Amino acid sequence: MFQSDIMKGKVALVTGGGSGIGYAISTHFLQHGARVIIASRKQERLDEAKKTLSKLGTCHTFALDIREEDQVKSLAAFIQEKEGRLDYLVNNAGGQFPSAAEDISPNGWKAVVNTNLNGTWFVTQTMAKTFFLPEKKGGVITNIILNHYRGMPGMSHSAAARAGVDNLTKTLAIEWINKNIRINAVAPGIIKSSGLDNYPEELVAEVSKTIPMKRMGTVDEVAQLVLFLSSSFADYITGETIYIDGGSKLWGSMWSI
Numbered sequence: 001m002f003q004s005d006i007m008k009g010k011v012a013l014v015t016g017g018g019s020g021i022g023y024a025i026s027t028h029f030l031q032h033g034a035r036v037i038i039a040s041r042k043q044e045r046l047d048e049a050k051k052t053l054s055k056l057g058t059c060h061t062f063a064l065d066i067r068e069e070d071q072v073k074s075l076a077a078f079i080q081e082k083e084g085r086l087d088y089l090v091n092n093a094g095g096q097f098p099s100a101a102e103d104i105s106p107n108g109w110k111a112v113v114n115t116n117l118n119g120t121w122f123v124t125q126t127m128a129k130t131f132f133l134p135e136k137k138g139g140v141i142t143n144i145i146l147n148h149y150r151g152m153p154g155m156s157h158s159a160a161a162r163a164g165v166d167n168l169t170k171t172l173a174i175e176w177i178n179k180n181i182r183i184n185a186v187a188p189g190i191i192k193s194s195g196l197d198n199y200p201e202e203l204v205a206e207v208s209k210t211i212p213m214k215r216m217g218t219v220d221e222v223a224q225l226v227l228f229l230s231s232s233f234a235d236y237i238t239g240e241t242i243y244i245d246g247g248s249k250l251w252g253s254m255w256s257i
Contacts, residue, residue, distance in 0.1 A: 008033035016093035018045040020193040024219035030056035066119030086131040096158035116161035138180025149249035173239030189245025212247030
């Protein structure tokens with residue numbers, strides 16, 4: 001779809017880039033000439049991912065908890081030292097678990113909201129202030145959220161957090177529009193990836209039947225969309241949330257009420 005060097009000389013940060021959708025996004029950035037920093041909590045996972053990703057181009061790793069502001073600032077300093085610039089930010093790190101609303105503990109609620117909403121904010125603000133806002137150098141931000149279009153029964157904690165990121169995307173798109181920053185969100189439906197390991201086997205086995213296209217999406221399909229939104233082909237697109245879900249936002253459900 002794109003020339004292989006379309007992102008030559010550019011630098012991308014992908015949080016949660018060591019596995020699943022984040023790994024696929026990192027792969028596509030590298031295949032198209034970008035230098036990539038992958039960041040997540042587990043250094044072992046990052047090291048394993050780097051073994052393969054480094055064959056495609058320059059790949060740095062940085063272990064952190066995005067909920068901790070000081071660690072996010074250290075990540076920015078690391079990128080400044082290694083690359084001296086940042087062009088693309090993909091906020092992919094996050095996590096949730098299925099649970100009835102009444103069964104979510106205070107700690108469970110806080111963990112999901114702090115990671116998916118607060119962590120995304122800390123990374124976004126820090127990278128913007130460090131790289132994008134000074135002298136209006138600009139940049140492109142893509143937030144990976146979830147298909148929360150009709151609510152998310154069974155995951156109210158993540159629904160609340162991701163909806164917050166959705167509106168944050170719209171708000172920042174306008175606030176930063178004159179500072180050469182574009183920001184969009186991608187809302188995947190059910191994607192066949194390692195992220196499904198956290199869900200009950202019986203749910204995963206039946207999920208394709210609930211999708212209008214009768215199949216799960218692939219990590220490459222999500223990555224290709226992120227690549228497009230990051231590229232100059234999408235220069236007139238900002239503040240949008242694009243659903244990639246096989247029609248699920250219009251019909252179907254993850255499980256029976």
